[in-house]
Amino acid sequence: MVYSEQHSDGALLKGRTFDPDIAKFVATIRKRFSFSEAEAERLSERITLTTVYDREEFLVREDERIHFSSLIIEGYAARAKYNEDGSRQITQLQIPGDFVDLHSYPLEVLDHSIVALTSCTIAKLHHTDISELIDHDPRMARILWFSTMVDAAMHREWIQNIGSREGKARIAHLICEIHARSEVVGLADNGTFDFPLTQTQLGECLGFSQIHVNRLLRQLREDGYLTFKEKIITIHKRDELCDLAGFDPNYLYLTKRSS
Amino acid sequence: MVYSEQHSDGALLKGRTFDPDIAKFVATIRKRFSFSEAEAERLSERITLTTVYDREEFLVREDERIHFSSLIIEGYAARAKYNEDGSRQITQLQIPGDFVDLHSYPLEVLDHSIVALTSCTIAKLHHTDISELIDHDPRMARILWFSTMVDAAMHREWIQNIGSREGKARIAHLICEIHARSEVVGLADNGTFDFPLTQTQLGECLGFSQIHVNRLLRQLREDGYLTFKEKIITIHKRDELCDLAGFDPNYLYLTKRSS
DNA sequence: CGAGGGGTTGACGTTGTTCAATGAGCGTGG
DNA sequence: CCACGCTCATTGAACAACGTCAACCCCTCG
Structure with a gap:
């Protein structure tokens, strides 16, 4: 088993020690997506250290060109689009275990902002690392694509919810x-x-x-x-x-x- | 040039003759996505003959497991989610030139229906062909993924529109x-x-x-x-x-x- | 102690729905 | 040919859903 040995500080390892938050995150998403152990390890080793954002702080601003995607370790964040009068529409809630903003990988420039709704612990994955993961493993591409399509499905449900x-x-x-x-x-x-x-x-x-x-x-x-x-x-x-x-x-x- | 010679019936060719509707469709989407000529040809030769749907006929029903994606040649279609009382919420409009329902490729089972709003001419692309296209050409995967993410961006704009x-x-x-x-x-x-x-x-x-x-x-x-x-x-x-x-x-x- | 954010409640105005009636256009069958 | 049934569009009137304004509460933090 890859993640069987428990470190004293909570990190899981197999030769390599990962940040305990990241190990927990990867274990969490493995419940939903069928990663092999090798895939999970390749993913884990590319996720960089966590950052903390304050409540109402922006993770990403609309129209910004970014080169990484964020993963929520702890706290609530939201996709939001701002109206001309300063109010905003939240289009999706993001909770711990979510790949937030993987959308920025194919889109390059985001059409919306990502904002922390509570103080948030975030890990990051560089777009170049995503490209490498995908090139080595076409199944990983399917998993990541699938993950973003679930976001689209949630968007549709929200349209129905607000509209109907x-x-x-x-x-x-x-x-x-x-x-x-x-x-x-x-x-x-x-x-x-x-x-x-x-x-x-x-x-x-x-x-x-x-x-x-x-x-x-x-x-x-x-x-x-x-x-x-x-x-x-x-x-x-x-x-x-x-x-x-x-x-x-x-x-x-x-x-x-x-x- | 791949599509330079014009056939008497309107089809474009290079050794091979494509359905004129499909050739026009591919030419149209090439205006938006940077396909090479070779990519465009590989795509064209996998798109199968067109079908006509009546107004209000379903292209795909919610929860159905399908193995192809539809492309709109002519007419208007919509993504729609049906409410318990029989009314429905349309979540996106699809016009000629749209890859509709490429979402079904990563999702496998759709969370919504696709319905013709007018009589529609539709071409189809089998999921196995999409897989082959992607395996031969990782750039094609990016293009298709990008295309579905634009749909997600439209969904977000609709949430803002309806909500705000x-x-x-x-x-x-x-x-x-x-x-x-x-x-x-x-x-x-x-x-x-x-x-x-x-x-x-x-x-x-x-x-x-x-x-x-x-x-x-x-x-x-x-x-x-x-x-x-x-x-x-x-x-x-x-x-x-x-x-x-x-x-x-x-x-x-x-x-x-x-x- | 005061300021500020979040929650609670009432009164009133606006936006949008429902019900109902009417007309225009179009295809079908007598 | 017209009568009919249908769908779509139009308009009015009554009603319900939701927003705005305003006042007040509690709590926390400096």
Whole structure:
């Protein structure tokens, strides 16, 4: 086994010692994508040391030409597009275990910004390293391409959510999505998970005003679907909440692919 | 030159004769992506004969496992997600020259349906052929990946449009997008272009009711921005319309890439 | 102790939906 | 040929969803 020996400081190794955060990250994404051990090691050794970003700090700015992709180790980030009046639309939430902004590899210049919503621990992977990984291993190209296409699928679901669902169903759907994604990476426990967004940030995801978000959350609480206190959500009636939201997790492609 | 000799029936050839529709399609996408002539030929010879779909007929149904990708030769199609009540949200419009549903290659099973909005002429490319193209030519993989990432960028713009813009600006933005995309593939002439959608279909793109679309279009007409008669739009005040919409075409990545 | 960010609540205005009725165009069958 | 049924577009009126403004709370941090 590649990652069987546990270092005293938490790092996993096989001859080589990786940053414990990075080892954990790679182990996490291996749950979703079928990396071989050799692939996982080749990936790990190219991921560079972690950086911490403050809340509301930009990881990438729109129109910027960048040469690396970011991976979230800890914290919440978002893809966001800024409006002319200074407000913004969040188009996707990124949680620990996400390859954020792999999009910048084929696109070269991003059409949107990446911003930390909480303080974030980030690791980086240079585009030249991605090219080398892909050249050595066409299967890696498929995995990375697949990963970005899941982001596109999430975008489509958000379009449907914002365009077709109203009020309680819309906010419930977002909560169901984050719960399902958190669960897969081991960040949800029996319906309880961290949800560190403010009501304003929630509104920026959903196209609602902060005040409307407040009222909708109160209704979900009063209806007994969930509690949401101190940045922690507990879902009490999961099936009913998914039903209210019209939530079907297929679009997240969470089950491991065979290929 | 590969495509210099013109056949009597309109096909272009170099030893080999391609379907004239396919030759035209490949010539069109070569305006956007930097294919070499050899690449263009390898692609052309793998694209199979065209099929015609009726209005509102499905090219692909959600959850279906398919083994080919579709290319639009003529007509309008859409990515759509169906709601529980039978209504639907359109998440992207596809016009002639688009690789539609290349997403199904890495995803294998689609999270959404592809439906013809008008009668459509479609060509197909088998997934096995895509794999062969990519294996022979890693640059082709980048081009195809890039193409799907532009779709993701359009999705993000739509999220912003539906989530942040209201009324006239929202519908104006969609019109600006289709105009810009039509122009690139030679389907717009000095602000005039085919726009064969019904008001109902427009509403399904924008998250508006058909009745509201009707009223908004009337306002745009009354304000002198455009005329829209018999499925043809003519934009009279392009700069003002883009300004109203907050439209910036960067997200379409229309300019030819160097790589 | 004061300032600032986040949450809560009420009153009121705007945007967009629903229901309903009408007309124009088009293909089909008598 | 016209009558019909259909789809699409148009318009009005009542209603619901959501935003804005304003006031107030609590908490944290300097």
